[in-house]
Amino acid sequence: EPEVTQTPSHQVTQMGQEVILRCVPISNHLYFYWYRQILGQKVEFLVSFYNNEISEKSEIFDDQFSVERPDGSNFTLKIRSTKLEDSAMYFCASKKDPESQPQHFGDGTRLSIL
Amino acid sequence: AQKITQTQPGMFVQEKEAVTLDCTYDTSDPSYGLFWYKQPSSGEMIFLIYQGSYDQQNATEGRYSLNFQKARKSANLVISASQLGDSAMYFCAMREGTLRSNDYKLSFGAGTTVTVRA
Numbered sequence: 115e116p117e118v119t120q121t122p123s124h125q126v127t128q129m130g131q132e133v134i135l136r137c138v139p140i141s142n143h144l145y146f147y148w149y150r151q152i153l154g155q156k157v158e159f160l161v162s163f164y165n166n167e168i169s170e171k172s173e174i175f176d177d178q179f180s181v182e183r184p185d186g187s188n189f190t191l192k193i194r195s196t197k198l199e200d201s202a203m204y205f206c207a208s209k210k211d212p213e214s215q216p217q218h219f220g221d222g223t224r225l226s227i228l
Numbered sequence: 229a230q231k232i233t234q235t236q237p238g239m240f241v242q243e244k245e246a247v248t249l250d251c252t253y254d255t256s257d258p259s260y261g262l263f264w265y266k267q268p269s270s271g272e273m274i275f276l277i278y279q280g281s282y283d284q285q286n287a288t289e290g291r292y293s294l295n296f297q298k299a300r301k302s303a304n305l306v307i308s309a310s311q312l313g314d315s316a317m318y319f320c321a322m323r324e325g326t327l328r329s330n331d332y333k334l335s336f337g338a339g340t341t342v343t344v345r346a
Contacts, residue, residue, distance in 0.1 A: 159333040170333060205273060216263050219273035
């Protein structure tokens with residue numbers, strides 16, 4: 115069964131550094147998402163992306179965050195200048211079309227900011 | 229205001245018994261959907277079951293069933309014949325408003341940790 119792939123599984127970065135989290139959505143999916151989960155807390159929506167542009171973003175997704183689909187397969191989340199509070203598990207998700215259910219999640223990238 | 233409320237932070241269940249995980253939701257949208265995801269200790273998010281607001285029957289997927297009570301705005305997950313591998317965190321989530329947008333985000337509850345005892 116096709117799956118969403120995220121790399122790396124764990125990223126350790128110094129505070130203030132830029133980090134790029136990578137995702138390969140399921141190949142025929144058109145809608146892409148990033149969520150985050152701070153340790154012990156609930157999953158929070160960050161951003162949704164469709165037709166090469168952001169559809170919706172949350173208050174968390176400030177100017178330090180950006181998303182990109184640089185080619186036909188990858189979907190990336192960039193944090194420009196990381197802060198300690200960015201430490202979390204980041205999930206990428208995708209879905210095929212408006213009617214398809216559910217969003218398919220990747221295994222996540224655990225981001226640790228030192 | 230919380231859109232999804234899961235009031236049980238943790239539950240213990242004996243192997244082979246059934247367990248019910250509570251979920252209540254809040255929305256004014258007539259079109260919405262409810263999901264349950266499982267998150268094992270390894271961290272991945274595994275989709276379990278989906279219920280649409282217009283679905284007439286309660287959803288079932290193998291040992292998982294969703295007790296959907298629309299008037300009460302509840303969507304409880306029932307896991308029958310619990311197995312040791314069911315030990316995990318379980319999240320209830322809701323999507324809203326496909327009628328006004330082709331794209332939607334999921335709002336998650338705080339989760340319930342289930343521990344299955346042998």
